[in-house]
Amino acid sequence: xxxxxxDRLADLETIRRVTDLRARVAAWRQDGLSVGxxxxxxxxxxGHFSLVRKSVAAMxxxxxxxxxxxxxxxxxxxxxxxPRTEEADAAALQRQGAQVLFxxxxxxxxxxxxxxxxxxxGIGDILEGSFRPGFFTGVATVVSKLLIQAAPDVAYFxxxxxxxxxxxxxxxADLDLPVKIEGCPxxxxxxxxxxxxxxxxxxxxxxxxxxMLHQALNDVAAKVRAGGVEAIxxxxxxxxxxxxxxxxxxxxxxxxxxxxxxxxxxDVMKPARILTAAWLGRTRLIDNIPLHx
Ligand code: PAF
Numbered sequence: 182x183x184x185x186x187x188d189r190l191a192d193l194e195t196i197r198r199v200t201d202l203r204a205r206v207a208a209w210r211q212d213g214l215s216v217g218x219x220x221x222x223x224x225x226x227x228g229h230f231s232l233v234r235k236s237v238a239a240m241x242x243x244x245x246x247x248x249x250x251x252x253x254x255x256x257x258x259x260x261x262x263x264p265r266t267e268e269a270d271a272a273a274l275q276r277q278g279a280q281v282l283f284x285x286x287x288x289x290x291x292x293x294x295x296x297x298x299x300x301x302x303g304i305g306d307i308l309e310g311s312f313r314p315g316f317f318t319g320v321a322t323v324v325s326k327l328l329i330q331a332a333p334d335v336a337y338f339x340x341x342x343x344x345x346x347x348x349x350x351x352x353x354a355d356l357d358l359p360v361k362i363e364g365c366p367x368x369x370x371x372x373x374x375x376x377x378x379x380x381x382x383x384x385x386x387x388x389x390x391x392x393m394l395h396q397a398l399n400d401v402a403a404k405v406r407a408g409g410v411e412a413i414x415x416x417x418x419x420x421x422x423x424x425x426x427x428x429x430x431x432x433x434x435x436x437x438x439x440x441x442x443x444x445x446x447x448d449v450m451k452p453a454r455i456l457t458a459a460w461l462g463r464t465r466l467i468d469n470i471p472l473h474x
Pocket of ligand 1: 220221222248250253320323324342345
């Protein structure tokens with residue numbers, strides 16, 4: 182059912198309890214309204230807002246979730262220091278036209294005794310999954326809970342976390358969750374750096390070096406497009422070398438993969454994705470691009 186512009190600009194409601202979220206969605210459903218969901222960990226930036234705008238444009242109602250999910254952080258990762266900016270996030274979401282901010286606390290999401298997890302073997306074990314053990318089980322667990330709690334028609338995820346999008350798509354299909362998972366374009370700074378909540382960790386010097394990651398991906402793509410499958414190994418190695426030369430401390434991977442299942446490719450004419458993860462000082466950046474535009 183279509184809603185008026187005034188309706189869309191109505192006040193943002195912050196909900197902290199699952200039962201209240203369910204009641205709000207049930208009331209919307211009674212009125213025949215469609216619902217979009219944008220899961221986030223907060224510290225919102227233009228990348229998140231682009232997802233919110235997609236939902237607001239296509240759906241009658243938009244829920245944005247804000248939950249820094251402890252289960253997707255490893256013991257030596259940045260759960261404690263992850264930027265938390267709820268007040269600013271809420272104000273921005275109101276301007277973007279979302280109706281609900283669902284911001285539960287850890288006890289609400291994982292009440293005492295909650296032990297069930299959702300894991301996505303295979304695609305969840307490679308690349309990010311091998312460098313961050315448990316990460317995708319944490320992501321799949323929290324996202325499946327959010328999808329069950331909010332029961333949206335469509336859930337929006339950025340392609341910046343491309344493997345995450347693949348894992349969630351697989352998980353939603355495998356669990357027969359009645360939701361469309363929509364992948365949305367990466368939003369970049371003018372110099373090519375992909376927007377990320379973790380970019381705030383970069384020093385001015387690191388920030389100046391960071392766009393090289395995107396540049397390296399473009400160079401790998403050009404080499405593979407020109408040289409075919411035989412050029413992949415050299416292109417990946419040259420990409421890693423260029424990233425290190427730009428001042429990154431360590432490259433976890435630069436790799437050309439099948440766009441759907443992230444397996445190594447044997448045919449460069451099929452949809453493929455080039456993915457990388459690398460450390461710039463103490464910040465781990467990830468990025469990816471399609472092999473073909
Ligand atoms: O991409 C993120 O911000 C998180 O991994 C997500 C999907 C909100 C799950 O916590």
